Amino acid sequence: MVTRGFVGRRPPPExxxxxxxxxxxxxxxxxxxxxxxxxVDRATWRFTLREGSRPIKxxxxxxxxxxxxxxxxxxxxxxxxxxxxxxxxxGVSFDDLLADAGIxxxxxFLLAESYDDYTTNVPVADLIGGRAxxxxxxxxxxxxxDHGGPARLFVPHLYFWKSAKWVKGLRFTxxxxxxxxxxxxxxxxxDPWREQRYTGD
Amino acid sequence: MTEPVVFRWHPAEIxxxxxxTPLVTSVRLRCTLxxxxxxxxxxxVRLTAADGYQAQRSYSIASAPDGSGTVELLIEALPDxxxxxxxxxxxxxxxxxxxxxxxGGSFSWDGPDGGPLLLAGGGSGVVPLLAMLxxxxxxxxxxxxxxxYATRTRAxxxxxxxxxxxxxxxxxxALHLAVTRDPGGKRLDAALVADALGRTGPxxxxxxxxxxxxxAAASDLIVAAGVAPGLIRTERFGA
Numbered sequence: 001m002v003t004r005g006f007v008g009r010r011p012p013p014e015x016x017x018x019x020x021x022x023x024x025x026x027x028x029x030x031x032x033x034x035x036x037x038x039x040v041d042r043a044t045w046r047f048t049l050r051e052g053s054r055p056i057k058x059x060x061x062x063x064x065x066x067x068x069x070x071x072x073x074x075x076x077x078x079x080x081x082x083x084x085x086x087x088x089x090x091g092v093s094f095d096d097l098l099a100d101a102g103i104x105x106x107x108x109f110l111l112a113e114s115y116d117d118y119t120t121n122v123p124v125a126d127l128i129g130g131r132a133x134x135x136x137x138x139x140x141x142x143x144x145x146d147h148g149g150p151a152r153l154f155v156p157h158l159y160f161w162k163s164a165k166w167v168k169g170l171r172f173t174x175x176x177x178x179x180x181x182x183x184x185x186x187x188x189x190x191d192p193w194r195e196q197r198y199t200g201d
Numbered sequence: 202m203t204e205p206v207v208f209r210w211h212p213a214e215i216x217x218x219x220x221x222t223p224l225v226t227s228v229r230l231r232c233t234l235x236x237x238x239x240x241x242x243x244x245x246v247r248l249t250a251a252d253g254y255q256a257q258r259s260y261s262i263a264s265a266p267d268g269s270g271t272v273e274l275l276i277e278a279l280p281d282x283x284x285x286x287x288x289x290x291x292x293x294x295x296x297x298x299x300x301x302x303x304x305g306g307s308f309s310w311d312g313p314d315g316g317p318l319l320l321a322g323g324g325s326g327v328v329p330l331l332a333m334l335x336x337x338x339x340x341x342x343x344x345x346x347x348x349x350y351a352t353r354t355r356a357x358x359x360x361x362x363x364x365x366x367x368x369x370x371x372x373x374x375a376l377h378l379a380v381t382r383d384p385g386g387k388r389l390d391a392a393l394v395a396d397a398l399g400r401t402g403p404x405x406x407x408x409x410x411x412x413x414x415x416x417a418a419a420s421d422l423i424v425a426a427g428v429a430p431g432l433i434r435t436e437r438f439g440a
Binding site: 002003004009021035036037081185201 | 207208209245247248249250251254256257258259281283287291292296297298299301304305306307308413416417420424430431433434435436437438
């Protein structure tokens with residue numbers, strides 16, 4: 001349906017090719033979350049892998065920082081339509097977490113769980129093979145609490161609500177289980193290139 | 202919420218469009234969701250150029266469901282705004298855009314959710330809070346409410362006459378303005394938060410909306426005043 005008199009401001013081709021449908025480029029780093037930043041103290045911080053309610057492995061901050069590090073550079077895409085190019089992140093890859101826990105993923109799905117009680121679901125297949133981190137550094141610095149520090153899940157090929165801020169653990173689930181936004185109409189998978197913003201997209 | 206929510210695009214006709222402030226335009230849209238949303242929710246709006254190019258943005262709904270079959274959006278003209286520019290410079294009554302929603306259940310309020318309500322908005326961040334206050338004014342005036350509203354100048358404040366009239370006629374509602382650039386203006390600070398809390402008593406629901414900086418500052422002050430962080434819901438826009 002054509003909107004009368006709307007021309008639009010098309011991005012230059014090199015930008016357009018990097019923008020998923022419906023997105024625009026920003027140089028800002030907007031902050032979106034459901035409430036205030038939770039207070040997360042590195043002294044008591046724990047990161048726990050669980051299968052259902054059963055803990056598999058937990059790390060303290062010092063133990064987590066001692067794990068192998070993986071760096072990533074590229075573009076991130078938020079469901080609220082902004083994309084940010086050439087961001088740099090560093091953290092522990094999901095593969096390295098499993099290796100340190102001495103396990104293979106016990107189920108095909110998981111829920112990321114955060115200190116502010118936020119949750120979001122991601123298939124395990126989207127986390128393995130170097131596709132995801134538990135990130136602790138952004139642009140070379142510890143991640144600011146506004147952006148999810150001390151640690152956030154980081155799954156850049158999905159809309160950024162999947163990259164849960166203030167993450168405290170990953171809970172493996174037998175079935176794909178909707179998290180906070182997915183229960184409220186957001187897409188279960190969230191591929192920006194297929195514009196999977198909401199259920200039914 | 203066990204039923205999956207599906208958001209589809211629907212045509213929405215502009216029934217009225219008027220300036221609200223020097224920067225903000227009020228747009229009334231006739232749409233199917235008009236009687237079926239909660240105050241505080243937003244919609245996605247999509248515009249399509251003749252060659253098929255599309256642009257989408259999210260806007261908070263400013264109205265409360267009011268039986269008119271329309272919703273009101275209050276759209277701020279951003280510098281070079283691709284979508285806001287169309288609404289403020291081109292759009293006219295009778296034009297049709299596409300819209301879907303309502304989206305965003307966590308930042309929303311209705312009377313049964315209870316109160317007291319403590320609201321703080323910066324600039325156009327007041328829009329979803331205005332919807333909550335309009336809903337309250339319809340049926341829920343027994344619930345105490347306070348709005349802390351930070352605006353650069355009175356001239357730029359959205360819906361100021363409506364809010365001041367409501368504050369004057371409704372003893373259950375208090376308006377606390379922080380006008381940051383006018384002479385004699387007031388800043389958002391602990392004293393302002395204390396005043397607002399003094400009017401509402403301990404809040405049951407707190408909603409904050411505005412820039413990153415505003416929401417962070419308001420959130421810190423409200424938590425410092427003794428409000429449990431778990432009661433606070435925030436919505437921010439970039440930069």
